[in-house]
Amino acid sequence: MKALYLTGKAQVEIRDIPVPDCPDDGLLIKIDSVGLCGSDVRTYSVGSAKINYPVILGHENAGIVAAVGRNVTGYAVGDRVVANPAIPCGKCYYCVNKAPGLCDTLEVAGTSFPGGFAQYMVFHGTMLQRGQIIKVPEDVDLEPMILAELLASVIKAQSDLQVGLGESVVVIGAGPIGCLHAMIAKLRGASVIVLADTSPSRIALSRKFGGTHFVVSSEDDLVRRVMDITCGRGADVCISANPSAKPHQQGVEMLRKEGRLSMFGGLPKDESMTTVDANMIHYKRLRVFGAYSYSAADFAKGYDLLTSGKIDSRIITHKLPLEKMEEGVRAIQSGKAIKVVLKPWMDA
Ligand SMILES: [Zn+2]
Ligand SMILES: [Zn+2]
Structure with a gap:
């Protein structure tokens, strides 16, 4: 073979x-x-x-x-x-x-x-x-089922974050994980879903997948855009779904008080340090979540969503x-x- x-x-x-x-x-x-x-x-x-x-x-x-x-x-x-x-x-x-x-x-x-x-x-x-x-x-089509594993980790992360009805969610990184995060946030009832990416072509490709607002962060000030979209309050949730550290600081800046930040994407092993303004976490009482792996129940949920046509x-x-x-x-x-x-x- x-x-x-x-x-x-x-x-x-x-x-x-x-x-x-x-x-x-x-x-x-x-x-x-x-x-x-x-x-x-x-x-x-x-x-x-x-x-x-x-x-x-x-x-x-x-x-x-x-x-x-x-x-x-x-x-x-x-x-x-x-x-x-x-x-x-x-x-x-x-x-x-x-x-x-x-x-x-x-x-x-x-x-x-x-x-x-x-x-x-x-x-x-x-x-x-x-x-x-x-x-x-x-x-049921077999090929899309390969998405169940990615979905499992997205489902786990958003259930930890408790993304809920009417919330604003910013997803930084519009790859497959970012698109799945947008879809799951929509299913969980988020009303504002901002998908951001440094790549204009990735943003162009991701437009049909659940987002309500799209930002090319290499051309636009992402934090300012999110503050505008959320009437100056800041987002409820920010999910960093990409392999770089810079979005962590953007996340603490764009979140509202008691907002939740998910460090979903792992960083390259030689560049795993990050810098964030700790006083923003302190005074805004932000919650920071790690995200890694999933359970068999999360995987089964991902499979169910795929077979029911929700993804x-x-x-x-x-x-x-x-x-x-x-x-x-x-x-x-x-x-x-x-x-x-x-x-x-x-x-x-
Ligand atoms: Zn994988
Ligand atoms: Zn064990």
Whole structure:
């Protein structure tokens, strides 16, 4: 089978390797679609402490069951499935205390074991035992289901932020995550949703996805625009959904008193320091939220929203064969693509 290996920083290689064996307690999956995630782009471009080269990335996987382990019941060859790729241990402090996304030994497909940047991959027994493999009905499109994983983290972040009816929400970063944040904020009842990005092309692409106001922050003063839109009071919520530190300070400036800031986007590991005016947090009594990972319940909620048609999957702008993964990375980085999906069976 064909597999795309990341062999070093910004180095990829297509290899012809044997199809993996189906474990007795797991499933062998023929990959239909796999998302090229922002974290994959970051791992490709700057490396990651979590991986060992060579590695087959890919954690946003949807596919078809090609073989069923001899001890597995309830699944058959031909079933269409999507997988929650984050496997908590179920035993540590955080697992026991209802925060499995923070599991001390969280395993993730594409990092802890080979992912979906290949024609086949294995869904392990632990994924089945934890109910992490969801069957997709025949009348539901399989490809958009790769968005369930992104959605899960967006749903988790906004439920922590308690985004509510009539609120104003500013999302800084109009990539796939930013667009999903706008859609979820709308579903939760926010009435003003400002999508901002430094890239004019990304703003142009994101206009149909839930926002009410759009700001190109490289050309316009974002903080001033938000103050105008909110009649001088400031926004209720600001979500920084991008890999840079500057929006954190914009966030504390644009929020109203007791506003909530989510540091949703991770920063590159060598540039992880941020500067904010602490007195703004102090005097305005701001609340600052971290955001990382999600639970199986968040993933299931994301899946339900996708199948019920509440999420606009047109944020998938590019579908590429494995061989063109780097083209996908460039399209994301230049703001020409929102979401890129790799199709391992598509001809190069
Ligand atoms: Zn992802
Ligand atoms: Zn755990």
